[in-house]
Amino acid sequence: MAHSILIIDDEDDIREVAALSLESIGGWQVIVAASGTQGLARAIEHTPDAILLDVMMPGMDGPTTFRELRKNPVTAKIPVLLLTAKVQSSDQRRFADLGVDGILFKPFDPLTLHTQIAGALGWN
Amino acid sequence: MDSAGQTVIPQGAEFAAALNRLWSRFLPEIEQRLAVLESAAAAATKGTLAPQQQEAAHAAAHKLAGVLGSFGLDGGTSPARETELLYSAQAVPDPGQAQLLVQLASNLRALIETRKQAQAPAQ
Numbered sequence: 001m002a003h004s005i006l007i008i009d010d011e012d013d014i015r016e017v018a019a020l021s022l023e024s025i026g027g028w029q030v031i032v033a034a035s036g037t038q039g040l041a042r043a044i045e046h047t048p049d050a051i052l053l054d055v056m057m058p059g060m061d062g063p064t065t066f067r068e069l070r071k072n073p074v075t076a077k078i079p080v081l082l083l084t085a086k087v088q089s090s091d092q093r094r095f096a097d098l099g100v101d102g103i104l105f106k107p108f109d110p111l112t113l114h115t116q117i118a119g120a121l122g123w124n
Numbered sequence: 125m126d127s128a129g130q131t132v133i134p135q136g137a138e139f140a141a142a143l144n145r146l147w148s149r150f151l152p153e154i155e156q157r158l159a160v161l162e163s164a165a166a167a168a169t170k171g172t173l174a175p176q177q178q179e180a181a182h183a184a185a186h187k188l189a190g191v192l193g194s195f196g197l198d199g200g201t202s203p204a205r206e207t208e209l210l211y212s213a214q215a216v217p218d219p220g221q222a223q224l225l226v227q228l229a230s231n232l233r234a235l236i237e238t239r240k241q242a243q244a245p246a247q
Contacts, residue, residue, distance in 0.1 A: 107193025
């Protein structure tokens with residue numbers, strides 16, 4: 001059975017490239033959300049196998065969205081990977097301290113995004 | 125996955141075509157971000173860069189750093205990141221930094237134009 005993944009990112013281009021990659025190369029079922037608030041609702045509605053969560057978003061940012069996901073019993077156990085263009089080690093430490101399941105970096109290679117995610121989540 | 129458990133990779137040309145369609149669709153947004161950088165760099169050289177414009181340039185550089193490589197423009201990541209870093213400082217860029225910002229924006233422009241020309245249909 002194909003994996004399902006929720007992509008939460010406010011940037012249309014990133015969201016669509018990731019969706020194209022994971023659907024057409026990974027063969028996964030992709031759900032998208034353009035904000036943290038929308039992402040929470042979609043996560044509750046679809047309970048995907050994993051969530052790819054952008055860090056910097058207007059309104060509810062990635063870390064806040066992650067905390068809300070963890071508070072809700074419906075979404076608390078869904079693995080979450082942060083997606084960020086922040087490469088400084090201080091940022092990475094801060095993100096790791098949140099307790100996320102992994103951190104992926106932008107720009108990602110659309111040809112290998114699914115293998116990065118699968119590797120981070122032990123889906124190989 | 126196929127019956128052998130291997131990931132199913134669609135025809136390379138098919139995927140590349142789909143990615144190219146996304147590039148064409150989002151090119152106006154990408155060029156808008158670049159225009160923000162060019163405008164801010166020009167203002168920095170004249171000493172008229174307003175804090176709001178600097179903040180907008182910082183955000184535009186961050187977004188370009190995050191996306192250009194996914195469209196195959198790997199060479200754009202480094203100048204976009206350097207630009208983001210220069211605009212992230214509290215202080216207004218000094219004259220040397222302003223010149224560097226102009227050069228970085230010019231490098232990004234050249235890369236994007238090359239990608240556009242490579243994809244342009246033959247006349």
